[in-house]
Amino acid sequence: GPEELALLERLLGLPKGNKYGVQGERKVPVLQTNNGPGLTGLMTIAAHLVKQAKKEQLLGRTAEEKAVVQQWLEYRVTRVDGGSSKEDTRLVLKDLNIHLEDKVYLAGNMFTLADILMYYGLHRVMVDLTVQEKEKYLNVSRWFNHIQHYPGVRQHLSNVVFIKNRLYTNAH
């Protein structure tokens, strides 16, 4: 929501001053602009901020990378925010765990907006996971721990702890 966009602004080094509102039951964020109705939607506003900050590489470099970034942004809004049941969350973690098996970042080898927004979106989920669950979704845990240490990302959000020694599984 708007709080997340404020975090993103700070991460991008943008000056403050943008005004945000929310729309509808789903609390879709709206960026108020000087002329016109404003920009609606988390992904849209986030992409706009990235361009404002002249950090387009965060949206991907190649056409393929850009598509992958968009894919994960869409996933974040539809599956992470949209799904609210325990089952939905479990499926998301399962999906991400498989996807991240052979990747350091969501889009492959580079840190992008997809990682940022997925981190913010998943924070409330990761905070509540048990040690056993964190081990079960080992790749997600690895990725999450990595992103929360990326300079400027975590800000005031709580640090999620990941134990180094595996307690539940021995070999992979």
Next chain:
Amino acid sequence: MGFGDLKSPAGLRVLNEFLADRSYIEGYVPSQADIVVFEAIAAPPPADLYHALRWYNHIKSYEKQKASLPGVKKALGKYGPADVEDTTGAATDSKDDDDIDLFGSDDEEESEEAKKLREERLAQYESKKSKKPAVVAKSSILLDVKPWDDETDMAKLEECVRSIQADGLVWGSSKLVPVGYGIKKLQIQCVVEDDKVGTDMLEERITAFEDYVQSMDVAAFNKI
């Protein structure tokens, strides 16, 4: 430390296990540590060691920038899990890095310099601490001293109380508080060193002034 022989399947398995929950050999950004290990591997790890393969492919993408990655190259034996025997022949690091870290500290593995600096600082702190004089435990006590009746000379009563001297006892301010029927009690503050003066002793000595003092109570007691 070290991964054992990285040219053998056993060594690669150690590397794989190590990288299961890490994106990089050290810390959270690609560094010379990754380059050292990368160059020690003959070929891409097999597909079943998928953490090692993930890491390998990722580091490969930094091939062109490898000279500019942060950090200083150390001997291969200095990286990796602490509980693996270093077979590279380099000096072993006896510090156990893989303890369960319940508080999730940010530094996965301290570099040699950071460790030395930290130990230096610890030594400084310890010596500073030992030079500080021992802190004396003190308490601030508020006493209520009650006279027999409203005719008791409160000024004399106070004089008696204040005449009580002891090592570790300092009298503070006082006031007269009416308790009814014209009777006033003396409320007087004192600071005592816990080891030297106790309320029992104070009570004994105050109530010894039988002519003036009917009883004494501790109205308030605070550690300072």
